[in-house]
Amino acid sequence: MAKRPGGELATRPLHFIWIADCSGSMAADGKIQALNTAIREALPHMRAVADENPNAEVLVRALSFGNGAHWHCSQPTPVADFKWTDLLADGLTDMGRALRLAAEQMHMPPMTDRALPPVLVLISDGQPTDDFASGLAQLMQEAWGKKAVRIAVAIGRDADTEVLQRFIGHPELKPLLANDPESLVRHIKWVSTAVLKSASAPASQAGGLPAGQNVPIPTPPVVPTDPQAADDVW
């Protein structure tokens, strides 16, 4: 075959970022351990979904927030190579700072306009102790921040679901409520598989229509309605 016109071909990057609450309250009742376990157990499923669509290059990162916010894994890492290092819980709930860190990475560059919509997963068991509003505003100032698939998981009954709803930004999509380790595992797996699969599809979405999202979010998993039946309830 004659030389193909054009430059180097490349699959489209899909950035997936865990934004995890590591405040002191996450140390109570095994919440941080449950989160570590849930993410670690979800990784093989995430890799399987990524393998189904070789035209999307799934790149995973994680940032944590407690006293300030820090990149737990700062390099966009191919999901095949991504390994989870346990988070430790301590300190406050500086969620706004975490969103500012995420916002910096949604800027172009380092993002490119050919990327697939990034997936941002915010997981928290409490209320922000810093300026959440300005952090969210900074994120939403970035074109990719606005276009990102933003999912929130509320751990336990003390989680501020109103703040998480503001992060999601779509009234039809609610924070996922995880009141026990089992439901946390289920939600993390859903985000890692169903949401990832939807975000990595090349299908275009018509804008300017009611209920418009640039990625159709699949139906979240059904969690047990009687949390009292579980042994560990947060």
Next chain:
Amino acid sequence: MSGKPVSGGAAGPWHWLSASVRGAAHHRSGLPNQDAVRVARCPLPDAAEGTDAPALVLALADGHGSARSFRSREGARLAVAVALRAAAGLPPSSAPSRRKRWAEEQWPTTLVRGWQAAVAQRLARRTFTAAELDPLDAPGRAAVASHPALAYGSTLLGVIVTPEAILYLQLGDGDLLTVGVDGTVARPLPPDARLLGNETTSLCAPRAAEDVRVYCQTLAGAPPALILAASDGYANAFRDDAGFLQVAQDLWDLLRTGGEAAVRPHLRDWLAEASQQGSGDDISVAILWRAAPIAIASTAADPSPAHQPPRTAPCTNS
């Protein structure tokens, strides 16, 4: 390799090729190619007046292919058919100012209304089936119920080439590139910042005509040697924009030195490779080129080099 062969033809100094391949992701999912593309000779009023007015119309549509746009393949085909018909409304060359006004004011509304009417007609003949609606979730079914045209959603790129001017039109994602005789690649219409992350303006949007962008290029300036229209799956297959712009330049080099034979036998393979190793999306292209391009002094009305901001604003329909 399956699928339609490469189409081609000539009219006056212009030659054309067009091709479309099913995306690698659609091969995996079983979804057919959602794109449609066609280049045809355009019946202009001048021809009716007995003058020789070779003109071409290019139409390329990219059906959304999303779950909610489950008839987008049909929507793309309707878009192309409507675009070919709409070009017949172009005023005669004796009225260049009317042509420009038509392009800016009537072309977008003619296309959008024509497409919406065609969709309504199809829908009246064949209502949505349970098999089409069942895979949708509740919000998806509600969206389609309140706005049935969403099922047919498609983008549209259009080009009309006349001896005096070239008219470019874009609604939604995809790319229009030109190559000058000196090899300079330009975008007749600047990139639309709204189109990010698979979200696109669309023929199915309620205010679609307002999202249509139009550019009128007079051939009193430097006429392009080549015009490339491509669905977004092509640009998304390259690591960066420079790699995609290189496509237009390379095609021009191949056609200039080797003629149609240097491109036509390979075109579908190139597109398939780009989809497999790149975006995974359907890829369609239409290439118009002048067999014997003539360099004419540049004017301010010409499109700008692709790497620089445009020198003149496009005629946006708003």
